[in-house]
Amino acid sequence: MxxxxxxxxxxxxxxxxxxxxxxxxxxxxxxxxxxGGAEDLTVCEAAYLSGGPLRVTDLTLVSMHRARRLLLAHTGWATVVDASGGGDGLERAVLGAIGPGGQSPVRAVRPVVAAAESVRLLADGLVERGLxxxxxxxxxxxxxxxxxxxxxxxxxxxxxxxxxxxxxxxxxxxxxxxxxxxxxxxxxxxxxxxxxxxxxxxxxxxxxxxxxxxSRADPLTALATRGPAVLEPELRAALKGWEGPRK
Structure with a gap:
């Protein structure tokens, strides 16, 4: 035994x-x-609940790209197009992560934005609401x-x-x-x-x-809930952060 x-x-x-x-x-x-009021869910909050801080970061980057404030290249670089107005806290975090040079690899921007104060405040608010x-x-x-x-x-x-x-x-x-x-x-x-x-x-x-x-009909809501898989190939490549040769 x-x-x-x-x-x-x-x-x-x-x-x-x-x-x-x-x-x-x-x-x-x-x-x-x-x-009361917790039933209202913004697209950024949906992104956090679905994929956490990095999903919020991806949503913000794509939203700025489509608003022509940022250019996401398939080579994995983010370039500031319009830095005026400041935007909300998340957009300011993106601009701050890119830096004064106005250009930075996406793979370097994503973790900085994910750890930003604005993302933490978003998370704290969702926790307080029980979501x-x-x-x-x-x-x-x-x-x-x-x-x-x-x-x-x-x-x-x-x-x-x-x-x-x-x-x-x-x-x-x-x-x-x-x-x-x-x-x-x-x-x-x-x-x-x-x-x-x-x-x-x-x-x-x-x-x-x-x-x-x-509803997943809105492209940004689909991105928030399902991730970068719903994006076109160029944006998916940009968010993967492949650093190709600069032109």
Missing amino acids: VWVPLLLVACVAAGAGCVRVCRAALAAARPREVP AVPEEGRRALAAGVRAARAGFLLTLTLGTVAVLLVPEGGRGPVVAAFALPLTGSGLCLLIGLVEVFPYTRWASPAGQRLLAGL
Whole structure:
């Protein structure tokens, strides 16, 4: 019965991972009181709920490009065309990230804008309205998925070692004993990867309901909710940030 201690360790690891995933999922899905007026969702708010700060950045860049305030080249460069008027906080963050030279690679602009104060204020407002998952909730979800993955891999490893320690004729009970923690940790990992983590990373259940009710007819709304895949190839190439030769 040398494999019994390995089974106990596997059960503890698998159980810990499952508990973390379940607790994080329940916390993210817990309903919150939504203040009056929270049913109004701007396109920038929809972008954050769908894809986070980088989605907001992409939306702002494309919006400025279509307003002819910015030129997004397929080579991955952003060039300021019209810096007058200042725009809103997000547009000012884009202009500030590009810098006084008026031109910068998109791949250098995106992370700077995503970390800007205007994006943080947008996120804070959505959290206060109960539409976005708080930062600590996102960290808990990510940590839960990591714990479930670690528990699954450790259980699989310990089960393999235990099977090898037992003579071939007596391996059936060992496999059956390790099947329970392995199945439990695997299911929790699957739930975390397929159901919990992608769909509640940014939007709370209330936010997801609002996103589901948005019309995708408007090109900017489609970009906000579905990402750069809806854009024409030139803009998709620009947002990928491929830095081609400057002309």
